Amino acid sequence: MEFKLEAHRIVSISLGKIYSARGQRGGLKLHKNLLVSLVLRSARQVYLSEPGCPPEPPPAAAGHPEEEPPPHTAAWAAEEPPPPPPQDEAGRDCQGPRPRRCCCGENRGGCAGAPPPPHCPRKRSAGERGQAGSPVKKPRREEEEPPPMPPPPSPPGEQEDMETGNVASLISIFGSSFSGLLSKEPKGRRRPPLDGGEAAASTAPAEAAAEPGQICCDEPVLRTLNPWSTAIVAF
């Protein structure tokens, strides 16, 4: 269990580093970011392999009554199908458990085939734990606690919805290997997530004020997506 918490913490620190790397003078440091991504992968693997991790849901995800996967979410979760418009994505983020769950299922299928699938399963598990009930909310809160500034107060339910939305978007970002941050999506998609992120920010100011250091941040990660991928593509 201890290892799981440690792994969780390391994941959040790593993501914070990747985020802050984009603003560094002199451009992206390839070596450092590669090492950070390797640590991220190790931590995720430990997190998954620990016995405390709940079993993976079946792809259908039909077990939980409240998580019937809506068809549009399936489309959003998968990488190959054409990208949905940004507004829909932002809306789906806030829909609560359903998109994330389904995303897990979808991405799992997608991930299994992809060579190293590092990040997706970890995130899935983090989200699932949030689902299971109040005792499992603890890990997520712990995730939030490490950053220096606590998240702004907001109704717990709404926050959890934001969280699961964040997790879902993170899953899609880390969908495949090291450059999961580099989306396989067509170029056109890279701009929409940014706008989608900002749209979400305008609709949920409490959420938008969440610090970049926090792991489950929607906007900062989405904002990261664009410059990061630009940097890597430029390389």
Place this chain on the structure above:
Amino acid sequence: MFGGWGGGGVLTLCCSSSLKSAFFLFLPPADIISTVEFNHTGELLATGDKGGRVVIFQREPESKNEPYNQGEYNVYSTFQSHEPEFDYLKSLEIEEKINKIKWLPQQNAAHSLLSTNDKTIKLWKITERDKRPEGYNLKDEEGKLKDLSTVTSLQVPVLKPMDLMVEVTPRRIFANGHTYHVNSISVNSDCETYMSADDLRINLWHLAITDRSFNIVDIKPANMEDLTEVITASEFHPHHCNLFVYSSSKGSLRLCDMRASALCDKHSKLYEEPEDPSNRSFFSEIISSVSDVKFSHSGRYMLTRDYLTVKVWDLNMETKPVETYQVHDYLRSKLCSLYENDCIFDKFECAWNGSDSVIMTGAYNNFFRMFDRNTKRDVTLEASRESSKPRAILKPRRVCVGGKRRKDDISVDSLDFTKKILHTAWHPTENIIAIAATNNLYIFQDKVNSEMH
């Protein structure tokens, strides 16, 4: 030969230069020293800093009048090597920080060195002028044309001595060779070519040709998503102009032979030590990344530095290093905090002494370590202003990890991780070392044994 390292040891290092830190003391963080390098005779010592400046020190010739002042290093020249630039295509600023300086072997009265930042390598020529012609017929002392009517006789201009002036000029600029950040340069023993390495590629340049270079190593994967390792350092063999080595972030070394093929993607030898499974942690990969590689002067061995150890490799043995020295193993249990504060990414350099019998590397708290390969003894010393008054003798330090603690020991938890010694250099033939501690430069000399044994 270096003898005992204890209190009365043969090696008694003392601070040789009163100038040691004065030059760097009052300056802002831009003047953090980023590289230190002696030239081939040890007469000159170059330092580069984060602000793109290069400062060259020259050793004063020994004088019988002041025997204690023999061999002090004083500032010889200062110049701005690199300026910050902006890459408009990628919207990225290019830092002016000098990553590496390498001296060229001296071939005439002038000295030359290569300095590089993340993208551009420059060849600088350093010349002295200590005479100036006087007695021109057509112009006066200030260079203004004379009124011809005042010229009544002809004279031959003569060279008169003047105050020494050191002139530094950029002779070549090797630009646009690298997409990624240049981490090392190395001059070939043929004195005609040199190589520059970035994260994914190594280029071979001719010193006289700036508009093209040959790519000799390319480890960029076709799909960047498959990237698993980067090049961290590289160096030419000191004697064989066809051999060079490069280290990777996975802890391996590759020796390449340029005679084998034009593109040296296939190594001739791969030096790799299997990981110790009992030491596995989240950070195993980071701490195994090699931050520096140096051939021994003999060319027989290579020295590598990773986060916690220095290792000596025999060129003839690829399976494991012949010697491993723990630099600061007490940090192994603190890797998570060091990851958090980014210290785990610090790139320490390493150095051989002139006879390849002692190796040196830096650590935290302004400590640096020396390992005698023959006696297997090691010492920890500190570069600090308090302990480094001129002619003061350095006292060995000790880090205690719990258990019995002696007076003057430092506990692991009170180490200052902002004071790191990343860059060190050893005089090519004598027991003189240059230690860069953030924005201070310390020069220490072995008082008793100035000459190498």
